[in-house]
Amino acid sequence: MGRGKIVIRRIDNSTSRQVTFSKRRNGIFKKAKELGILCDAEVGLVIFSSTGRLYEYASSSMKSVIDRYGRAKEEQQLVANPNSELKYEAKLFK
Amino acid sequence: MGRGKIVIRRIDNSTSRQVTFSKRRNGIFKKAKELGILCDAEVGLVIFSSTGRLYEYASSSMKSVIDRYGRAKEEQQLVANPNSELKYEAKLFK
DNA sequence: ATTACTATGTATAAACA
DNA sequence: TTGTTTATACATAGTAA
Numbered sequence A, B: 001m002g003r004g005k006i007v008i009r010r011i012d013n014s015t016s017r018q019v020t021f022s023k024r025r026n027g028i029f030k031k032a033k034e035l036g037i038l039c040d041a042e043v044g045l046v047i048f049s050s051t052g053r054l055y056e057y058a059s060s061s062m063k064s065v066i067d068r069y070g071r072a073k074e075e076q077q078l079v080a081n082p083n084s085e086l087k088y089e090a091k092l093f094k
Numbered sequence C: 001a002t003t004a005c006t007a008t009g010t011a012t013a014a015a016c017a
Numbered sequence D: 001t002t003g004t005t006t007a008t009a010c011a012t013a014g015t016a017a
Helices: A014-039 A062-080 A088-092 B014-039 B062-080 B088-092
Strands: A042-048 A054-058 B042-048 B054-058
Touching (some): A014 B014, A042 A062, A062 B062, B014 B054
Antiparallel strands (some): A042 A054, A042 B042, B042 B054
């Protein structure tokens, strides 16, 4: 999206990579905010730059998102493998 | 981006909201992937729809992202409040 | 490291299949 | 509802400051 079409591969030049990172990071954060508002969704976005710096956005709070994520993954586990909800002893004697 | 300009506020009509959610969710996931590749960044994106369904993307793994996030936040704490790295007892007698 | 410009590529709103 | 179409709005690559 710009003066020329680009191929999606790692940008070798570190200055260009940094500039692109800044621009696209702003863009994706904007998109994340819009999605949360327009669609009434809870959104959490974590980005570590190649230099290791953390950037984050959460429509609620990151703690809320991560906690909810953990609970949702547990539920997925239960759906995928219903027996796992039984305690170890219960399974032994099932 | 489309036939008409829109205001960023919750979409009342639930069918429209769902359609917009699908389209924009695809869009933001694509952006997240591109950012990770182009800029050599580690990216984690978690989205809960208004119906509570989880959608996720991580350039590495979500566990890696969340763990790294936790460590980065700890570091931020230490930078913001250097004394907190001292143990409680040490602080008492500082 | 940001910011500005702007031509061009992309995402998507609305409509409809 | 789930996918096309397409006109339009938006994001951004290249560049310079």
